[in-house]
Amino acid sequence: MTTTTPASRAARVLSRPITLNGLTVPNRIVMAPMTRMFSPGGVPGDDVRSYYARRAAAGVGLIVTEGTYVGHESAGQSDRVPRFHGEEQLAGWAKVAEDVHAAGGRIVPQLWHIGMVRKQGDAPCPDAPAMGPSGLETAGAEPTGKEMTQRDVDDVIAAFAEAAAAAERIGFDGVEIHGAHGYLLDQFLWEGTNRRTDAYGGDPVARARFSAEIVAAVRAAVSPEFPILFRYSQWKQQDYTARLAETPEELEAILTPLAAAGVDVFHASTRRYWLPEFDGSDLNLAGWTKKLTGKQTITVGSVGLDGDFVHAFQGEGSPVKGIDNLLDRLEADEFDMVAVGRALLQDPEWAAKVLSDRFDELKPYDAAAVNTLS
Numbered sequence: 001m002t003t004t005t006p007a008s009r010a011a012r013v014l015s016r017p018i019t020l021n022g023l024t025v026p027n028r029i030v031m032a033p034m035t036r037m038f039s040p041g042g043v044p045g046d047d048v049r050s051y052y053a054r055r056a057a058a059g060v061g062l063i064v065t066e067g068t069y070v071g072h073e074s075a076g077q078s079d080r081v082p083r084f085h086g087e088e089q090l091a092g093w094a095k096v097a098e099d100v101h102a103a104g105g106r107i108v109p110q111l112w113h114i115g116m117v118r119k120q121g122d123a124p125c126p127d128a129p130a131m132g133p134s135g136l137e138t139a140g141a142e143p144t145g146k147e148m149t150q151r152d153v154d155d156v157i158a159a160f161a162e163a164a165a166a167a168e169r170i171g172f173d174g175v176e177i178h179g180a181h182g183y184l185l186d187q188f189l190w191e192g193t194n195r196r197t198d199a200y201g202g203d204p205v206a207r208a209r210f211s212a213e214i215v216a217a218v219r220a221a222v223s224p225e226f227p228i229l230f231r232y233s234q235w236k237q238q239d240y241t242a243r244l245a246e247t248p249e250e251l252e253a254i255l256t257p258l259a260a261a262g263v264d265v266f267h268a269s270t271r272r273y274w275l276p277e278f279d280g281s282d283l284n285l286a287g288w289t290k291k292l293t294g295k296q297t298i299t300v301g302s303v304g305l306d307g308d309f310v311h312a313f314q315g316e317g318s319p320v321k322g323i324d325n326l327l328d329r330l331e332a333d334e335f336d337m338v339a340v341g342r343a344l345l346q347d348p349e350w351a352a353k354v355l356s357d358r359f360d361e362l363k364p365y366d367a368a369a370v371n372t373l374s
Helices: 006-014 046-057 087-102 150-169 184-189 209-221 248-261 285-293 307-313 323-331 342-346 350-355 367-371
Strands: 018-020 023-025 029-031 062-069 106-112 175-178 228-233 265-269 296-300 337-340
Touching (some): 006 323, 006 350, 046 062, 046 087, 046 106, 150 175, 175 209, 184 209, 184 228, 209 228, 248 265, 285 296, 342 350, 342 367
Parallel strands (some): 029 337, 175 228, 228 265, 296 337
Antiparallel strands (some): 018 023
16 A cells, blocks of 8 residues: 655645636745845846746746836835836846746746835935825834825826736736735735825725725736736734734725735735634634635745754654645645745755655755845
8 A cells, every 4th residue: 555655745735736817837836025135226137037047947836026116216225126117127027037937937026115114315216205105114103204195196006007017018927016014005004004084094995995906907907817916914024913904804804805906816924824813713814815805825924944844844843833734724725825935045946855855855944045146
């Protein structure tokens, strides 16, 4: 009688293809977006091309790029973070997509506006003001930036739509809209930073309006089969304990307008994927998102990051954080895909090792990996 080891089960479960709107992805492994700051002038060069292509060649099913600034003067804060606008910048990204496809991968850019995280004087547009729904960087603070006018809102929506149209034009496989971690879209979603009294502030549905209008504009700017991913989170870089929603009902109120506007896949960002999101259920944030919206979801949060997870692949370690827990949830359709972040910085071959049962070669994460583009 043939027995199936935990290792071969991991390879089997993660190797299953999946279709996201019109895009077929060969397996369930996603490379999570991670800001790298290796693109002087906002232009991804040959080193960025190689960085992504290596991971595609090693079996990552879907790559979500690092955050890329949309074409709005207040979108960013560094001249070394890539932009998704401008002739030279888009030409660089076209080569990235071409190399990833040649390596057998699929790739979507993450479209990003940082909002009030920016400080006036930051590159690439030093004279542009920091702006957000209420000029607040975090809850309980005094305004330090500009409260966005309707013209500002319209300009940002247009910038996201233009970037999405460019992504399809230059050969990307979809787009991800960054609505997480305390950046601009999240500043509208979060009650702590959104004090508006107009149509964009107030209850959860109103706070979701700005993001929903961005999604709708992106949907209108690309082909119907072009996948739109939306990343969101409860936690913020300004406050790890912050929450958009305290109950499933509040979360449903936020997510329903986004799903109706055209989101195909929700990328639910948590710091630890194994933690339940609400009392009375073991579902994590991605699990609740799928249950409430019916949309496909990506889970993320310390997958493959620490030594316990590596040991669990080898039959040791914590059953809570171990591979069986992750695979049980994936097979139960709690979520559809698994995003891996820093473990893929450490080891470009991470996916290949998992998919070919080479678990003895997995390496624990070393923080020094963030300093290189290996």
